[in-house]
Amino acid sequence: MSPRLDGARVLVTGAGGQLGRYLRPVLADAGATVIGGGSHTRPGVDRVFDITDEKSVRAAIDAESPAIVIHAAAFTDVDGAERDEAAAHMVNVVGSRHVAGAAVAAGAYLIAVGTDFVFAGDGGAPYDEMAPTRPLSAYGRTKLEGEEAIMCANPAFAVARTAWLYGGGGKHFPRTVLTLLRDRGMIAVVDDEFGSPTFAGDLAVALVQLAAQRAAGVFHLMNEGRASRFGLARAVAESAAYHPEGVTPTTIEEFLAHYPLPARRPGDSTLVNRRAAALGVRLPPWRDAIGRYVPALAAELNLPPATGEE
Numbered sequence: 583m584s585p586r587l588d589g590a591r592v593l594v595t596g597a598g599g600q601l602g603r604y605l606r607p608v609l610a611d612a613g614a615t616v617i618g619g620g621s622h623t624r625p626g627v628d629r630v631f632d633i634t635d636e637k638s639v640r641a642a643i644d645a646e647s648p649a650i651v652i653h654a655a656a657f658t659d660v661d662g663a664e665r666d667e668a669a670a671h672m673v674n675v676v677g678s679r680h681v682a683g684a685a686v687a688a689g690a691y692l693i694a695v696g697t698d699f700v701f702a703g704d705g706g707a708p709y710d711e712m713a714p715t716r717p718l719s720a721y722g723r724t725k726l727e728g729e730e731a732i733m734c735a736n737p738a739f740a741v742a743r744t745a746w747l748y749g750g751g752g753k754h755f756p757r758t759v760l761t762l763l764r765d766r767g768m769i770a771v772v773d774d775e776f777g778s779p780t781f782a783g784d785l786a787v788a789l790v791q792l793a794a795q796r797a798a799g800v801f802h803l804m805n806e807g808r809a810s811r812f813g814l815a816r817a818v819a820e821s822a823a824y825h826p827e828g829v830t831p832t833t834i835e836e837f838l839a840h841y842p843l844p845a846r847r848p849g850d851s852t853l854v855n856r857r858a859a860a861l862g863v864r865l866p867p868w869r870d871a872i873g874r875y876v877p878a879l880a881a882e883l884n885l886p887p888a889t890g891e892e
């Protein structure tokens with residue numbers, strides 16, 4: 583049951599991004615007036631402002647006087663952040679501080695989106711909201727410092743960490759899997775990296791449920807369960823009616839020998855949702871989400887009919 587936000591003005595940063603695109607219809611269904619923010623004009627963006635520019639953030643939030651800010655904007659290129667941590671810091675820390683400060687000044691509630699990459703993933707999983715953080719990458723470090731900036735601005739604000747996000751028209755893991763299966767027929771995927779795959783559409787619903795309750799503090803919002811990249815890729819293949827044997831297992835070591843990446847990833851950053859669940863907010867299991875999302879993605883990619891027997 584969706585909460586009602588009738589008449590509430592809700593400003594979304596990163597409204598043109600992967601998650602932002604799903605937030606708008608969920609908020610509109612709940613009766614909210616949505617103001618989409620982004621750093622440049624694109625679909626979903628009503629008001630252009632760069633969150634690294636404090637004056638323009640203040641001006642936008644003052645002018646729109648939202649009751650709620652959903653802060654989904656971030657520097658999300660994990661390897662790009664490793665190459666240029668200063669640029670990631672500017673958006674994820676300084677930008678988050680600007681958005682939180684402007685929300686405080688406007689008397690708005692704020693919920694920001696965080697990441698599983700604040701965890702090292704070397705033995706502590708599944709991580710609940712109280713688990714000690716230890717990011718391995720520049721992206722994780724800057725997102726963690728951004729969390730701290732937000733909670734420091736007002737302890738009544740919230741950060742909802744999510745993981746392995748996919749959905750919509752941009753680049754994401756299920757799209758890469760299906761594109762490679764279509765183009766090459768086979769794909770090798772690592773079977774020793776684990777996490778919580780999350781459909782952006784389900785995350786949008788849960789975020790709005792938490793925002794409607796003005797929930798405070800750190801939360802974990804992800805589709806329930808644990809997957810390896812390989813297990814996820816096989817589930818994607820099956821949901822698109824490809825033969826699952828087209829996805830073969832490999833190891834991180836083997837993968838990195840062929841495709842070196844600058845940023846270290848957590849080995850197992852599976853999250854567990856305790857605090858939001860206690861408020862009645864939880865997402866469906868990840869396999870369920872894949873089963874709902876992937877057929878539409880396969881149709882969008884205009885995939886050829888299944889090659890397997892199933």
Ligand SMILES: NC(=O)c1ccc[n+]([C@@H]2O[C@H](COP(=O)([O-])OP(=O)(O)OC[C@H]3O[C@@H](n4cnc5c(N)ncnc54)[C@H](OP(=O)(O)O)[C@@H]3O)[C@@H](O)[C@H]2O)c1
Binds near residue numbers: 597601631653747
């Ligand atoms: N993707 C994942 O796997 C994943 C996993 C865990 C957590 N998260 C978190 O989930 C949230 C949403 O991620 P997403 O996948 O939707 O990201 P995304 O598609 O990359 O969208 C991020 C948005 O941030 C905006 N943005 C970046 N720099 C900005 C700036 N200086 N000023 C204003 N806007 C700026 C971008 O808008 P413009 O295009 O207009 O610049 C873009 O729309 C982020 O907080 C991310 O850290 C993502």
